[in-house]
Amino acid sequence: MTGLRVRAFQAVFDALDRTGANARFSGRTRGLGLILTLHHVRPFSGEAFAPNRLLEVEPGFLDLTLSRAEQLGFEFVTLDEAARRVREGRSERPFLHLTFDDGYRDVRDLALPILEKRDAPATLYVASGFADGETEPWWLSLEEAIRRTNRIEIDLGQGAATFACGSTAEKYETWSKLYWALRSGPEDRLRAAASRLAAEQGVDARHFVRKLCMGWDELADVAKHPLVEIGAHTVTHPMLAKHPADIARAEIDDSRSAIEQRLGVRPRHFAYPVGDPSAAGARDYEIAKDLGFETAVTTRPGHLTASHADALHALPRVSLNGHFQNRAALDALLSGAPFALMDLAKRVLRRG
Template sequence: MRLLHVSGAHRLVAPLTRGLGVILTFHRVRPAVHDSFAPNAGLEISPPFLDLLLHHLRAQGYAILSLDDALDVVRSARRHAQPFAVLSFDDGYRDLVDHALPILERHRAPFIAYLTPGFADRSARLWWLELEESIRRLSHVDITVAQRRIVSRCASPQEKQAAFTEIYWAIRDGDEAALLAVVADLSARAGVDAREIATHGCLGWDAIRSLAQHGLATIGAHSLSHPRLARLDAAAARREMAGSRARIREETGVTPRHFCYPVGDRTSAGRREFDLAAELGFESAVTTRPGLIFPEHRAHLQALPRLSVNGRFQSLAALDVLLSGAPFALLNRGRRVAA
């Protein structure tokens, strides 16, 4: 990234590597929280940066399109007069309405919100936020993950970050039940209320119903409870995918036509999940595999890549390097589709 930025080489190859456009991934949009222990900071950007980013996209010649309009471009296999950018927001955080929506309205920027009904119901767990809050409150951790004992002092922010990182990746290696059990154990020790985290952090159904009627919004499904679908058996994965669409339709009257795989990396969604999304009739489904959109993706609409706007790097210079497609051309060894 640094070499491309300094050399400017990404600008030279962009006409070949930029493709038709990009689907941008956002999670939380809220005022900056200056906390020395912020392990989930990569999932957050500030409202001023979102405003700056939207100005910048249009200044760079991007058309901000709804997902449906962007898919029309992909299906037509004809390059649009402008490269497109689709704005996608995962999970259904309150910040989308409280902080992002006024900016999106000001820019007249369409977007898609991928919603998890379990967060709106307060029955599913934002385990990554539970883990963060638990370690914030604890001064010492002694826990077993898959027969591996993890003992960590958690007094300083640096120690807390190290403990979070070690536990996070240890539980990511296991199945969903084990992951949730470990986080529940830590939450119990720290006095963290999982339901309260969902209530405080995520939109309820009244707000979602209002959002579903907004002229700029498209509503997508993001599973019932946000599990890594590839870690479930086929029947359970199907229930999560189909059930999220049914639950959103029941509450809002809107039937989601697009799906977002929770976590969405190669260990969380693969060929089986892509085939399930197509079988269930979703017109598209997005991953978190990094990449831009090319005409060849018309044959892989249930395995679309996205570009995550990382809160640790709120930099237009870094964004420009990524939007050029050059890093992904190198990462994927020249393959346009890595589905």
């Protein structure tokens, strides 16, 4: 997310807060409740170049989130209970459920104590290849490669090109160009490019997952916690929509089998990696449903309504974004007002 977009979103959050729109419209925009998306919960490193910061929030902000949700009348529920209320189309109080993708160690160390204090259930979606310590998180490899060098040479499909990475601003510009150019193409090309760039800069790509993610023994302990449900998140964390159906099905099913074998629990809930329209679509929703998962979540933004009773394998979530760790942004996200505005803008554009 560019600095301009961050400022634009924050301006919207501030305007909703300043005008009282969050409170005024929440009865119509909040729906039945929401599912929050989180990845890391940890103190910020302070790095000047941190393009993946959107994937982490500080422990204090998670605590503020739950405290503020309680003040606004939200009830913390399990994912099973959230799904039940969606199916029935009613909830006496707005509900909130927390989800954590990938299986990071800081969730156990820094998030779980906060959940215990608030008695807030959570689902931990485990990518089995991360737990094995064998899958490379390409987005971290790409970040570290750019951090370590002053220039990068790469062919993005139109011949070799050189990108400057000397200053922090140049690193962010190069990140944005490479990340979105690679994300828009085949995933095999993306992963190969990130792996090659990492190797050229002496980056051990598997170091990240071993350093950051819980292994199976650690996950076994966490799985016993009464507030934690273990969900599946594929084996190698692919963008499923970019792969043939048989590969997508195997990624989903094999991750569940690995979790069941190693932890003794059979996941009933699934999260699509990346989870936006480019990464998961109708075909993948059907696969998750056909495999017997009770729910599956995307990263498409939005609150839950009775209409989602027919879309339990394509549920939206609300991301706690590391760029917006303040009360104004939080109140807006909990109100549902920004998502109503986005839906309105889309309808206007379609009519235009």
